[in-house]
Amino acid sequence: MTEPGELEMSRRCLIASGTAGAIVSGAGRAIAQPAPAAPDAAMPVTFDVNGTQQRLSLDPRTTLLDALREHLHLTGTKKGCDHGQCGACTVIVDGMRINSCLTLAVMHEGSRITTVEGLGTAESPHPMQAAFVKHDGFQCGYCTPGQICSAVAVLDEIKRGIPSHASASLTEAPQVTNAEMRERMSGNICRCGAYSNILDAMAEIAGRDA
């Protein structure tokens, strides 16, 4: 960790996390915050993740993202920015996609959470996962779990008639167009620029050509 860029990045994360331990031992690992809770500060929370009931005892500072990754070891969901700016941490909670980095795990008592691991498996992928593979919807793959969770939720949002900034009319049901899908996927950033292939994958699942 001697590249100037990395050092600067570490300093920012250090400030953000308030825990030095994560930085020191963090080479190659997502930087978790906060450090494991002191037992007296921990709070119980129970939620369903991918069909399994999970009961955790967590420092209230633990984000849903860190609970999934660091406590449940579901490392499919990624930490990109940790500030709601990139979408890598997108999961589906009670049917709605959200940024798991900007919510506390203890706020999700009783929630039903679906992560990329819960959509499908390598043997039996979700159709959207299969379409991402078929259309080369990724390069490095870091943003991909968030992209896939978002893509699944976006098609559902269009189906449920939720309008978007790209909808020409507020009173008519939105259609699955490229413009609609692009606008609705804007909360998922891909630094490899796989956008057009992601759109192809989504269009296939939506049943139309991009």
Added chain:
Amino acid sequence: MKSFTYERATSAPDAASKAVSIPGAKFIAGGTNLLDLMKLEIEAPRHLIDVNGLGFDKIEDTADGGLRIGALVNNTALAADARVRRSYGVLSRALLAGASGQLRNKATTAGNLLQRTRCPYFYDTNQPCNKRQPGSGCAAIGGFSRQLAVIGSSEACIATHPSDMAVAMRVLDATVETVNAQGQARNIPIAEFHRLPEATPHIETTLAPGELITAVTLPAPAGGQHLYRKVRDRASYAFALISVAAVIQPDGTGRVAVGGVAHKPWRIDEADAQLPRGAKAVAERLFTGARPTPENGFKVPLAERALASVIHEARAS
């Protein structure tokens, strides 16, 4: 993030009274602004009161033909509500122009109104900022100010209010309903809700300590064309440089509020009255007394042109 204790509120008056009696207590709703700022230790509450379970997640018709929007209604649900889409289109449009799909699913009506500025120096804890640390100075004055206010600013702060939704609420004459620590309710007209920075930029609204927002009400529909035009550095998922919310009647009268130019949604009654005379007349009145910085002077003509485009669109449809 500094450590804190956490509880789920059981009633609105209880939440409000605890917010006053427990040192360093703060409400949390969607958490999309508060947690962002807590990670940077710009906010460091010692106790969080989660208001999500209070049942304020409904949109109801009011007796006078308007709508009462629960404080916890999320931005997606509000933008998608059939009544809002039909009769308060400017509000749907403003919401849908903000943030991302994921964020709108979490962001709440009250939290959106209370989101804090995006001034880059407010976010940089190495810089002086009167809003973050009262009395420390303002690094934005004389700094990079392209995104900051052109009017209503002070010697202490030139930040803008970043919300899109609030600009639509201002043009719709919304009212903010609250309950305080004593259990008393009050109604605050949106025009009096956000403050100008003056000498105390850290005090952003007229809410009393611990006062909890329970709902935002809209008067009966105003009719007319509802338009929201947001100008930003990228086509989606970016805060406004400027935005224009307008309700324009067939006879050319109407109302207009501008976002991205001041510490609050910017609306002037006399500027509304100029609408039939066109964008130039409206902008002249809206920006009387403007004090742009050398970097953000472009916002004044940009707002006028956005307004011209909105008026043109209203006439064409």
